[in-house]
Amino acid sequence: MNGETSNNHDARPVLTAHRAGLIGCHSCGRVWPTDHARCERCGETLTPPDRRRLQFVWAWLAAGIITYIPANVFPMMSTQTFAGLQGSSEATILEGVVELIHHGSYDIAAIVFVASVVVPIAKFVAISWLALVAGRPATVEQAHVRLKVYEVVEFIGRWSMIDVFVVAILSALVQLGFVASIHPGPAAVSFALSVAFTMLSAQSFDPRLIWRGLPLRSRSDGKDVQETRAE
Amino acid sequence: MPACACPLPVYLVGMDTNGERGYNLETGEGLMACPRCDALHIEEELIAGETARCIRCGTVLANPRGGAFLQLIALAFTTMVLMVGAMFFPFLEISRMGFGNATSLFGVALSFADGVLLPLVLAVLLMIVGLPVLRSFLLLYTLVPLAQGRPARRHAATAFRLSEHLRPWSMAEIFVIGTSVALVKVAGLASVHLGPAFWAFCALIFVNIASRGFMCQTTIWDAIEDSGVKTDGREMAETPKPGIST
Numbered sequence: 001m002n003g004e005t006s007n008n009h010d011a012r013p014v015l016t017a018h019r020a021g022l023i024g025c026h027s028c029g030r031v032w033p034t035d036h037a038r039c040e041r042c043g044e045t046l047t048p049p050d051r052r053r054l055q056f057v058w059a060w061l062a063a064g065i066i067t068y069i070p071a072n073v074f075p076m077m078s079t080q081t082f083a084g085l086q087g088s089s090e091a092t093i094l095e096g097v098v099e100l101i102h103h104g105s106y107d108i109a110a111i112v113f114v115a116s117v118v119v120p121i122a123k124f125v126a127i128s129w130l131a132l133v134a135g136r137p138a139t140v141e142q143a144h145v146r147l148k149v150y151e152v153v154e155f156i157g158r159w160s161m162i163d164v165f166v167v168a169i170l171s172a173l174v175q176l177g178f179v180a181s182i183h184p185g186p187a188a189v190s191f192a193l194s195v196a197f198t199m200l201s202a203q204s205f206d207p208r209l210i211w212r213g214l215p216l217r218s219r220s221d222g223k224d225v226q227e228t229r230a231e
Numbered sequence: 232m233p234a235c236a237c238p239l240p241v242y243l244v245g246m247d248t249n250g251e252r253g254y255n256l257e258t259g260e261g262l263m264a265c266p267r268c269d270a271l272h273i274e275e276e277l278i279a280g281e282t283a284r285c286i287r288c289g290t291v292l293a294n295p296r297g298g299a300f301l302q303l304i305a306l307a308f309t310t311m312v313l314m315v316g317a318m319f320f321p322f323l324e325i326s327r328m329g330f331g332n333a334t335s336l337f338g339v340a341l342s343f344a345d346g347v348l349l350p351l352v353l354a355v356l357l358m359i360v361g362l363p364v365l366r367s368f369l370l371l372y373t374l375v376p377l378a379q380g381r382p383a384r385r386h387a388a389t390a391f392r393l394s395e396h397l398r399p400w401s402m403a404e405i406f407v408i409g410t411s412v413a414l415v416k417v418a419g420l421a422s423v424h425l426g427p428a429f430w431a432f433c434a435l436i437f438v439n440i441a442s443r444g445f446m447c448q449t450t451i452w453d454a455i456e457d458s459g460v461k462t463d464g465r466e467m468a469e470t471p472k473p474g475i476s477t
Contacts, residue, residue, distance in 0.1 A: 173323050
Protein backbone atom coordinates (compact mmCIF):
# COMPACT_ATOMS: atom_id res chain seq x y z
CA MET A 1 0.00 0.00 0.00
CA ASN A 2 2.75 2.34 0.93
CA GLY A 3 4.76 1.82 -2.23
CA GLU A 4 1.67 2.32 -4.31
CA THR A 5 0.70 5.60 -2.70
CA SER A 6 4.18 7.03 -2.76
CA ASN A 7 4.42 6.30 -6.47
CA ASN A 8 1.10 7.99 -7.04
CA HIS A 9 2.14 11.19 -5.38
CA ASP A 10 5.78 11.28 -6.35
CA ALA A 11 5.23 13.35 -9.42
CA ARG A 12 3.08 15.97 -7.74
CA PRO A 13 4.76 18.93 -6.15
CA VAL A 14 4.42 18.81 -2.39
CA LEU A 15 4.16 21.88 -0.24
CA THR A 16 6.85 21.74 2.41
CA ALA A 17 6.89 23.71 5.62
CA HIS A 18 9.97 25.52 4.33
CA ARG A 19 8.26 26.66 1.11
CA ALA A 20 5.20 27.73 3.06
CA GLY A 21 7.41 30.04 5.08
CA LEU A 22 7.17 27.91 8.21
CA ILE A 23 9.53 25.75 10.22
CA GLY A 24 8.71 22.18 11.13
CA CYS A 25 10.07 20.85 14.41
CA HIS A 26 12.18 17.78 13.61
CA SER A 27 11.52 16.37 17.07
CA CYS A 28 7.73 16.47 17.31
CA GLY A 29 6.55 17.62 13.88
CA ARG A 30 4.70 20.71 15.06
CA VAL A 31 4.87 23.64 12.63
CA TRP A 32 5.77 27.20 13.67
CA PRO A 33 6.27 30.56 11.98
CA THR A 34 9.92 31.24 11.13
CA ASP A 35 10.36 33.79 13.93
CA HIS A 36 10.11 31.04 16.54
CA ALA A 37 13.48 29.91 17.84
CA ARG A 38 12.15 27.03 19.91
CA CYS A 39 9.29 24.62 19.49
CA GLU A 40 6.73 25.61 22.09
CA ARG A 41 5.42 22.08 22.37
CA CYS A 42 8.56 20.06 22.91
CA GLY A 43 11.20 22.70 23.58
CA GLU A 44 13.50 21.61 20.75
CA THR A 45 15.51 24.28 18.95
CA LEU A 46 13.97 24.91 15.54
CA THR A 47 16.44 24.67 12.68
CA PRO A 48 15.57 25.45 9.09
CA PRO A 49 16.86 22.91 6.56
CA ASP A 50 20.06 24.64 5.61
CA ARG A 51 23.25 23.37 4.00
CA ARG A 52 25.31 25.31 6.49
CA ARG A 53 24.24 22.83 9.16
CA LEU A 54 26.24 20.21 7.24
CA GLN A 55 29.45 21.42 8.85
CA PHE A 56 28.37 19.61 12.02
CA VAL A 57 28.10 16.43 9.98
CA TRP A 58 31.57 16.93 8.51
CA ALA A 59 33.10 17.75 11.90
CA TRP A 60 31.77 14.64 13.64
CA LEU A 61 32.61 12.52 10.60
CA ALA A 62 36.21 13.75 10.63
CA ALA A 63 36.46 12.91 14.32
CA GLY A 64 35.04 9.46 13.60
CA ILE A 65 37.55 8.76 10.81
CA ILE A 66 40.49 10.03 12.86
CA THR A 67 39.66 7.80 15.82
CA TYR A 68 39.07 4.85 13.49
CA ILE A 69 42.75 4.80 12.51
CA PRO A 70 44.22 3.94 15.95
CA ALA A 71 41.31 1.56 16.41
CA ASN A 72 42.76 -0.56 13.61
CA VAL A 73 46.44 -0.10 14.34
CA PHE A 74 46.54 -0.83 18.07
CA PRO A 75 45.51 -4.11 19.69
CA MET A 76 41.88 -4.51 20.68
CA MET A 77 42.77 -6.88 23.50
CA SER A 78 45.63 -8.97 24.82
CA THR A 79 45.27 -12.55 26.01
CA GLN A 80 47.65 -14.05 28.53
CA THR A 81 47.62 -17.76 29.26
CA PHE A 82 49.63 -19.28 32.14
CA ALA A 83 50.94 -15.87 33.09
CA GLY A 84 52.51 -15.51 29.70
CA LEU A 85 54.31 -18.87 29.79
CA GLN A 86 52.11 -20.40 27.11
CA GLY A 87 52.32 -17.19 25.25
CA SER A 88 50.45 -13.95 25.35
CA SER A 89 48.88 -12.60 22.23
CA GLU A 90 47.68 -9.21 21.21
CA ALA A 91 45.12 -8.92 18.48
CA THR A 92 43.93 -5.98 16.44
CA ILE A 93 40.44 -6.03 14.94
CA LEU A 94 41.54 -7.79 11.76
CA GLU A 95 43.79 -10.25 13.61
CA GLY A 96 40.82 -11.11 15.81
CA VAL A 97 38.78 -11.94 12.74
CA VAL A 98 41.57 -14.10 11.31
CA GLU A 99 41.87 -15.89 14.64
CA LEU A 100 38.14 -16.66 14.61
CA ILE A 101 38.46 -18.08 11.10
CA HIS A 102 41.31 -20.33 12.27
CA HIS A 103 39.03 -21.55 15.06
CA GLY A 104 36.55 -22.49 12.37
CA SER A 105 33.76 -20.24 13.56
CA TYR A 106 33.13 -18.55 10.24
CA ASP A 107 29.72 -17.11 11.13
CA ILE A 108 31.03 -15.24 14.16
CA ALA A 109 34.05 -14.10 12.18
CA ALA A 110 31.67 -12.74 9.58
CA ILE A 111 29.62 -10.88 12.22
CA VAL A 112 32.72 -9.27 13.72
CA PHE A 113 34.17 -8.43 10.31
CA VAL A 114 30.93 -6.85 9.10
CA ALA A 115 30.29 -4.98 12.36
CA SER A 116 33.76 -3.55 12.86
CA VAL A 117 35.21 -3.21 9.34
CA VAL A 118 32.54 -3.20 6.65
CA VAL A 119 29.89 -1.17 8.49
CA PRO A 120 32.18 1.66 9.75
CA ILE A 121 33.83 2.16 6.35
CA ALA A 122 30.51 1.96 4.51
CA LYS A 123 29.16 4.51 6.97
CA PHE A 124 32.02 6.94 6.32
CA VAL A 125 31.41 6.66 2.58
CA ALA A 126 27.63 6.92 2.85
CA ILE A 127 27.62 9.94 5.15
CA SER A 128 30.17 11.80 3.02
CA TRP A 129 28.10 11.07 -0.08
CA LEU A 130 24.87 12.21 1.59
CA ALA A 131 26.48 15.40 2.84
CA LEU A 132 27.93 16.12 -0.60
CA VAL A 133 24.73 15.62 -2.56
CA ALA A 134 22.31 17.05 0.04
CA GLY A 135 20.47 20.06 -1.28
CA ARG A 136 21.68 19.49 -4.83
CA PRO A 137 19.07 19.11 -7.56
CA ALA A 138 17.67 15.62 -7.63
CA THR A 139 14.86 13.64 -9.12
CA VAL A 140 12.27 12.09 -6.87
CA GLU A 141 13.77 8.64 -7.33
CA GLN A 142 17.20 9.87 -6.31
CA ALA A 143 15.71 11.52 -3.24
CA HIS A 144 14.06 8.27 -2.23
CA VAL A 145 17.32 6.39 -2.67
CA ARG A 146 19.14 8.97 -0.54
CA LEU A 147 16.55 8.78 2.21
CA LYS A 148 16.85 4.98 2.16
CA VAL A 149 20.63 5.23 2.49
CA TYR A 150 20.24 7.69 5.35
CA GLU A 151 17.80 5.41 7.18
CA VAL A 152 20.11 2.42 6.78
CA VAL A 153 23.08 4.43 8.09
CA GLU A 154 21.04 5.68 11.02
CA PHE A 155 19.79 2.22 11.86
CA ILE A 156 23.01 0.30 11.47
CA GLY A 157 25.40 2.72 13.17
CA ARG A 158 24.87 1.45 16.71
CA TRP A 159 25.54 -2.16 15.74
CA SER A 160 29.25 -1.46 15.31
CA MET A 161 29.47 -1.34 19.09
CA ILE A 162 29.42 -5.16 19.15
CA ASP A 163 33.21 -5.44 19.18
CA VAL A 164 33.53 -3.01 22.09
CA PHE A 165 31.05 -5.05 24.10
CA VAL A 166 32.90 -8.26 23.25
CA VAL A 167 36.13 -6.82 24.60
CA ALA A 168 34.42 -5.47 27.71
CA ILE A 169 32.74 -8.81 28.46
CA LEU A 170 35.87 -10.86 27.82
CA SER A 171 38.16 -8.69 29.89
CA ALA A 172 35.71 -8.67 32.78
CA LEU A 173 35.03 -12.37 32.60
CA VAL A 174 38.38 -13.93 31.82
CA GLN A 175 40.25 -13.02 34.98
CA LEU A 176 41.43 -16.47 36.01
CA GLY A 177 44.62 -15.27 37.63
CA PHE A 178 47.47 -17.56 36.63
CA VAL A 179 45.56 -19.60 34.06
CA ALA A 180 44.26 -17.00 31.69
CA SER A 181 43.46 -13.33 31.61
CA ILE A 182 42.33 -10.87 28.98
CA HIS A 183 42.97 -7.14 29.03
CA PRO A 184 41.43 -4.52 26.79
CA GLY A 185 43.80 -2.62 24.54
CA PRO A 186 43.83 1.05 23.50
CA ALA A 187 41.96 0.25 20.29
CA ALA A 188 38.82 -0.60 22.25
CA VAL A 189 38.48 2.98 23.48
CA SER A 190 39.23 4.61 20.16
CA PHE A 191 36.88 2.26 18.35
CA ALA A 192 34.07 3.07 20.78
CA LEU A 193 34.75 6.78 20.23
CA SER A 194 34.78 6.30 16.47
CA VAL A 195 31.37 4.62 16.54
CA ALA A 196 29.95 7.29 18.83
CA PHE A 197 31.29 10.14 16.64
CA THR A 198 29.86 8.59 13.47
CA MET A 199 26.50 8.16 15.19
CA LEU A 200 26.56 11.85 16.11
CA SER A 201 27.52 12.67 12.55
CA ALA A 202 24.55 10.73 11.18
CA GLN A 203 22.24 12.34 13.74
CA SER A 204 23.30 15.85 12.83
CA PHE A 205 22.50 15.23 9.17
CA ASP A 206 19.16 16.81 8.35
CA PRO A 207 17.22 14.45 6.03
CA ARG A 208 15.00 17.36 4.97
CA LEU A 209 17.98 18.61 2.92
CA ILE A 210 17.63 15.57 0.68
CA TRP A 211 14.33 16.94 -0.56
CA ARG A 212 15.38 20.56 -0.94
CA GLY A 213 16.79 20.06 -4.40
CA LEU A 214 13.60 18.68 -5.93
CA PRO A 215 12.19 20.70 -8.81
CA LEU A 216 9.18 22.80 -7.84
CA ARG A 217 7.17 21.53 -10.77
CA SER A 218 7.36 17.99 -11.95
CA ARG A 219 9.07 18.02 -15.31
CA SER A 220 11.22 15.01 -15.65
CA ASP A 221 10.58 13.01 -12.53
CA GLY A 222 8.57 9.98 -11.49
CA LYS A 223 5.42 9.83 -13.55
CA ASP A 224 6.75 11.26 -16.79
CA VAL A 225 9.57 8.76 -16.88
CA GLN A 226 7.15 5.92 -16.31
CA GLU A 227 4.87 7.19 -19.05
CA THR A 228 7.61 7.48 -21.60
CA ARG A 229 8.71 3.99 -20.74
CA ALA A 230 5.17 2.75 -21.23
CA GLU A 231 5.02 4.30 -24.67
CA MET B 232 -3.40 7.23 2.76
CA PRO B 233 -6.04 9.48 1.36
CA ALA B 234 -4.98 12.69 -0.28
CA CYS B 235 -7.49 15.45 -0.54
CA ALA B 236 -7.76 17.37 -3.76
CA CYS B 237 -7.70 20.64 -1.90
CA PRO B 238 -6.54 23.79 -3.66
CA LEU B 239 -3.36 23.83 -1.63
CA PRO B 240 -0.99 20.97 -2.24
CA VAL B 241 -1.39 19.97 1.38
CA TYR B 242 -2.31 16.45 2.26
CA LEU B 243 -4.26 14.96 5.07
CA VAL B 244 -2.74 12.87 7.77
CA GLY B 245 -4.94 9.86 8.03
CA MET B 246 -8.69 9.76 7.67
CA ASP B 247 -10.97 12.71 8.04
CA THR B 248 -13.12 11.77 11.00
CA ASN B 249 -14.70 14.99 12.15
CA GLY B 250 -13.22 17.58 9.87
CA GLU B 251 -13.62 20.25 12.51
CA ARG B 252 -9.99 21.05 13.10
CA GLY B 253 -8.90 23.86 10.87
CA TYR B 254 -5.38 24.80 10.01
CA ASN B 255 -3.59 28.05 9.64
CA LEU B 256 -0.79 28.56 7.15
CA GLU B 257 0.35 31.69 8.98
CA THR B 258 0.83 30.29 12.47
CA GLY B 259 1.26 26.63 11.58
CA GLU B 260 -1.66 25.64 13.78
CA GLY B 261 -3.22 22.31 12.91
CA LEU B 262 -0.36 21.45 10.58
CA MET B 263 2.37 18.88 10.85
CA ALA B 264 5.64 18.70 8.96
CA CYS B 265 7.22 15.35 8.18
CA PRO B 266 10.44 15.23 10.20
CA ARG B 267 12.16 13.41 7.34
CA CYS B 268 11.18 15.45 4.29
CA ASP B 269 9.39 18.55 5.59
CA ALA B 270 6.17 17.90 3.63
CA LEU B 271 3.22 19.70 5.21
CA HIS B 272 0.25 17.70 6.40
CA ILE B 273 -3.03 18.73 7.97
CA GLU B 274 -3.47 17.16 11.38
CA GLU B 275 -6.54 15.01 11.76
CA GLU B 276 -7.72 12.74 14.50
CA LEU B 277 -6.82 9.12 13.92
CA ILE B 278 -8.67 6.10 15.17
CA ALA B 279 -6.62 3.61 17.17
CA GLY B 280 -5.05 1.14 14.78
CA GLU B 281 -4.76 3.54 11.87
CA THR B 282 -1.38 4.50 10.51
CA ALA B 283 -0.63 7.85 8.93
CA ARG B 284 2.29 7.96 6.54
CA CYS B 285 4.03 10.91 4.97
CA ILE B 286 2.57 11.58 1.55
CA ARG B 287 5.99 11.96 0.00
CA CYS B 288 8.56 9.78 1.75
CA GLY B 289 6.33 7.24 3.49
CA THR B 290 7.70 7.89 6.99
CA VAL B 291 5.20 6.85 9.65
CA LEU B 292 3.83 10.07 11.11
CA ALA B 293 1.41 8.60 13.61
CA ASN B 294 0.13 5.16 14.49
CA PRO B 295 -1.94 5.35 17.68
CA ARG B 296 -2.78 2.06 19.36
CA GLY B 297 -5.63 1.48 21.76
CA GLY B 298 -4.57 1.63 25.41
CA ALA B 299 -1.01 2.35 24.39
CA PHE B 300 -0.23 4.57 27.39
CA LEU B 301 -0.99 1.86 29.93
CA GLN B 302 0.99 -0.70 27.92
CA LEU B 303 3.96 1.65 27.73
CA ILE B 304 3.80 2.29 31.48
CA ALA B 305 3.68 -1.44 32.21
CA LEU B 306 6.60 -2.11 29.87
CA ALA B 307 8.64 0.69 31.44
CA PHE B 308 8.15 -0.91 34.88
CA THR B 309 9.12 -4.28 33.42
CA THR B 310 12.34 -2.79 32.05
CA MET B 311 13.25 -1.38 35.45
CA VAL B 312 12.64 -4.66 37.28
CA LEU B 313 14.57 -6.68 34.69
CA MET B 314 17.45 -4.22 34.85
CA VAL B 315 17.84 -4.71 38.59
CA GLY B 316 18.12 -8.44 37.95
CA ALA B 317 20.48 -7.92 35.04
CA MET B 318 22.68 -5.71 37.20
CA PHE B 319 23.16 -7.89 40.27
CA PHE B 320 22.66 -11.53 39.22
CA PRO B 321 25.66 -13.33 37.74
CA PHE B 322 25.93 -12.65 34.04
CA LEU B 323 28.35 -15.33 32.92
CA GLU B 324 30.25 -17.95 34.87
CA ILE B 325 33.57 -19.21 33.69
CA SER B 326 35.78 -21.98 34.92
CA ARG B 327 39.01 -23.63 33.89
CA MET B 328 41.21 -26.03 35.84
CA GLY B 329 39.56 -25.18 39.10
CA PHE B 330 39.86 -21.45 38.64
CA GLY B 331 36.41 -19.95 38.38
CA ASN B 332 34.95 -16.54 38.01
CA ALA B 333 31.36 -15.40 38.05
CA THR B 334 30.61 -11.82 37.23
CA SER B 335 27.59 -9.66 37.59
CA LEU B 336 27.63 -6.37 35.73
CA PHE B 337 27.88 -4.64 39.06
CA GLY B 338 30.97 -6.68 39.81
CA VAL B 339 32.46 -5.68 36.48
CA ALA B 340 32.00 -2.04 37.36
CA LEU B 341 33.67 -2.52 40.74
CA SER B 342 36.61 -4.49 39.36
CA PHE B 343 37.45 -1.70 36.96
CA ALA B 344 36.93 1.04 39.51
CA ASP B 345 40.64 1.94 39.64
CA GLY B 346 41.75 1.02 36.14
CA VAL B 347 42.79 3.18 33.24
CA LEU B 348 39.84 1.88 31.29
CA LEU B 349 37.30 3.11 33.79
CA PRO B 350 35.81 5.57 31.26
CA LEU B 351 35.23 2.74 28.77
CA VAL B 352 33.56 0.55 31.37
CA LEU B 353 31.43 3.42 32.60
CA ALA B 354 30.36 4.25 29.05
CA VAL B 355 29.49 0.61 28.37
CA LEU B 356 27.49 0.31 31.58
CA LEU B 357 25.74 3.56 30.83
CA MET B 358 24.71 2.36 27.39
CA ILE B 359 23.45 -1.04 28.46
CA VAL B 360 21.99 -0.32 31.91
CA GLY B 361 21.90 3.39 32.69
CA LEU B 362 20.12 4.65 29.60
CA PRO B 363 17.38 2.00 29.47
CA VAL B 364 16.57 2.71 33.13
CA LEU B 365 16.70 6.46 32.61
CA ARG B 366 14.45 6.21 29.55
CA SER B 367 11.93 4.09 31.44
CA PHE B 368 11.91 6.63 34.25
CA LEU B 369 11.42 9.55 31.86
CA LEU B 370 8.61 7.72 30.10
CA LEU B 371 6.86 7.00 33.39
CA TYR B 372 7.27 10.63 34.42
CA THR B 373 5.61 11.72 31.19
CA LEU B 374 2.92 9.11 30.80
CA VAL B 375 1.57 8.33 34.28
CA PRO B 376 -0.29 11.66 34.71
CA LEU B 377 -1.47 11.56 31.11
CA ALA B 378 -2.87 8.04 31.44
CA GLN B 379 -4.74 9.13 34.56
CA GLY B 380 -6.23 12.08 32.70
CA ARG B 381 -4.38 14.60 34.83
CA PRO B 382 -2.40 17.52 33.40
CA ALA B 383 1.14 16.67 32.39
CA ARG B 384 3.86 17.32 34.94
CA ARG B 385 6.17 20.26 34.57
CA HIS B 386 9.01 19.49 32.15
CA ALA B 387 7.11 16.50 30.79
CA ALA B 388 7.89 17.71 27.27
CA THR B 389 11.61 17.98 28.07
CA ALA B 390 11.57 14.54 29.69
CA PHE B 391 9.90 12.90 26.71
CA ARG B 392 12.15 14.68 24.21
CA LEU B 393 15.23 13.58 26.13
CA SER B 394 13.91 10.03 26.24
CA GLU B 395 13.48 10.00 22.46
CA HIS B 396 16.93 11.53 21.90
CA LEU B 397 18.54 8.83 24.02
CA ARG B 398 16.85 5.99 22.14
CA PRO B 399 19.74 5.19 19.74
CA TRP B 400 22.22 5.22 22.62
CA SER B 401 20.60 2.51 24.69
CA MET B 402 22.17 -0.65 23.37
CA ALA B 403 20.97 -3.61 25.41
CA GLU B 404 20.19 -5.71 22.35
CA ILE B 405 23.61 -5.11 20.80
CA PHE B 406 25.14 -6.16 24.10
CA VAL B 407 23.38 -9.53 23.87
CA ILE B 408 24.81 -10.16 20.39
CA GLY B 409 28.20 -9.08 21.72
CA THR B 410 27.84 -11.63 24.49
CA SER B 411 27.29 -14.46 22.04
CA VAL B 412 30.38 -13.44 20.10
CA ALA B 413 32.33 -13.36 23.35
CA LEU B 414 31.07 -16.84 24.23
CA VAL B 415 32.47 -18.27 21.00
CA LYS B 416 35.79 -16.52 21.50
CA VAL B 417 36.22 -17.80 25.02
CA ALA B 418 34.95 -21.31 24.31
CA GLY B 419 38.42 -22.64 23.51
CA LEU B 420 39.91 -21.07 26.62
CA ALA B 421 37.50 -22.16 29.34
CA SER B 422 33.99 -23.44 29.90
CA VAL B 423 31.29 -20.84 30.24
CA HIS B 424 27.80 -20.95 31.71
CA LEU B 425 25.11 -18.38 31.17
CA GLY B 426 23.72 -16.76 34.29
CA PRO B 427 20.24 -15.39 35.01
CA ALA B 428 21.29 -11.85 34.11
CA PHE B 429 21.92 -12.96 30.54
CA TRP B 430 18.35 -14.18 30.24
CA ALA B 431 17.11 -10.96 31.79
CA PHE B 432 18.84 -9.12 28.96
CA CYS B 433 17.23 -11.39 26.39
CA ALA B 434 13.83 -10.65 27.90
CA LEU B 435 14.65 -6.95 27.76
CA ILE B 436 15.03 -7.13 23.99
CA PHE B 437 11.46 -8.35 23.65
CA VAL B 438 10.16 -5.76 26.12
CA ASN B 439 11.96 -3.15 24.04
CA ILE B 440 10.41 -4.37 20.80
CA ALA B 441 6.92 -4.39 22.34
CA SER B 442 7.43 -0.90 23.72
CA ARG B 443 8.49 0.33 20.31
CA GLY B 444 5.34 -1.14 18.77
CA PHE B 445 3.10 0.78 21.16
CA MET B 446 5.07 4.00 20.98
CA CYS B 447 3.54 6.76 18.89
CA GLN B 448 5.37 10.02 19.47
CA THR B 449 2.76 12.14 17.74
CA THR B 450 0.00 10.85 20.00
CA ILE B 451 2.08 11.52 23.10
CA TRP B 452 3.03 15.01 21.94
CA ASP B 453 -0.61 15.76 21.26
CA ALA B 454 -1.57 14.41 24.66
CA ILE B 455 1.07 16.56 26.39
CA GLU B 456 -0.12 19.59 24.48
CA ASP B 457 -3.78 18.96 25.16
CA SER B 458 -3.31 17.85 28.75
CA GLY B 459 -3.98 21.32 30.07
CA VAL B 460 -7.51 20.86 28.74
CA LYS B 461 -8.34 17.19 28.96
CA THR B 462 -7.04 14.36 26.82
CA ASP B 463 -9.42 13.61 24.04
CA GLY B 464 -9.25 9.91 24.82
CA ARG B 465 -7.53 9.05 21.56
CA GLU B 466 -5.02 6.87 23.33
CA MET B 467 -7.86 5.09 25.13
CA ALA B 468 -9.92 4.43 22.02
CA GLU B 469 -11.85 1.20 22.56
CA THR B 470 -12.54 -0.40 19.21
CA PRO B 471 -10.26 -0.03 16.26
CA LYS B 472 -12.33 0.11 13.10
CA PRO B 473 -11.63 -2.92 10.95
CA GLY B 474 -10.38 -2.39 7.46
CA ILE B 475 -8.73 0.95 7.87
CA SER B 476 -5.53 -0.16 9.47
CA THR B 477 -2.60 -0.40 7.16
